[in-house]
Amino acid sequence: MLVVTRKLGESILIGDDIEIIIVEQQNGKIKIGIEAPKNIKILRKEILEAVKSENINASMKKENIKLDNLQDILRNNSKKE
Amino acid sequence: MKLKTLVKEEKIEIRKEDIITFEKGLYGFESIKKYAIIHNENNPFNWLHSLDQEVCFVILDPRHVDENYDFEIDEETLSFLGADETSEFLLFCIVVIPDEIKNMTINLKSPIIINRKNNKAIQLILDEEQYLVKHKIVSEIMKGT
Numbered sequence: 434m435l436v437v438t439r440k441l442g443e444s445i446l447i448g449d450d451i452e453i454i455i456v457e458q459q460n461g462k463i464k465i466g467i468e469a470p471k472n473i474k475i476l477r478k479e480i481l482e483a484v485k486s487e488n489i490n491a492s493m494k495k496e497n498i499k500l501d502n503l504q505d506i507l508r509n510n511s512k513k514e
Numbered sequence: 515m516k517l518k519t520l521v522k523e524e525k526i527e528i529r530k531e532d533i534i535t536f537e538k539g540l541y542g543f544e545s546i547k548k549y550a551i552i553h554n555e556n557n558p559f560n561w562l563h564s565l566d567q568e569v570c571f572v573i574l575d576p577r578h579v580d581e582n583y584d585f586e587i588d589e590e591t592l593s594f595l596g597a598d599e600t601s602e603f604l605l606f607c608i609v610v611i612p613d614e615i616k617n618m619t620i621n622l623k624s625p626i627i628i629n630r631k632n633n634k635a636i637q638l639i640l641d642e643e644q645y646l647v648k649h650k651i652v653s654e655i656m657k658g659t
Contacts, residue, residue, distance in 0.1 A: 456606035472590040484624045491610045500559045
């Protein structure tokens, strides 16, 4: 991993098309600006990890699930609204 | 092909046109590319079942939970799916069902869209902040009733 120290307003260039700029720093939080082509996905890491983990959760223990029961719950939920 | 599933006793016939291809797989299951949707009569809940491994998910069109559910599909995604603005898509989100099924949640943050024309699919992660990874299907108020 490359570790680089930057001051406010300074940038890092990645490849030909990506720029990371340190925009603001306050209370232990750092505001980072990212210039990148639209086809590059930019995500907060914890969100990606949460989605992966949720998918894995969702794939477990299917044997006892009856879709009819789920449908009943959904129906009851909308009736009450 | 006949598919032996985790969710039905008998094998299920899967036609070529039923096969859904996730070129990038699902998050956490990137190596699994081929799935089929197993429908259940008039039930809005369906199974998304892998064709090459014993993996399956309960899926639901999120508009059953939030009728205003909406998001932008960007150019890159349209292009990836071989689609354009006129294309029709199927929209699903994955449901997590805990032991107490009333506590089930749906991942609104990460919908699955399927191009109906070619059955190419992708799981997205939305920028929209109002959509949660763990959206409760049964609202807290209802549970108490």
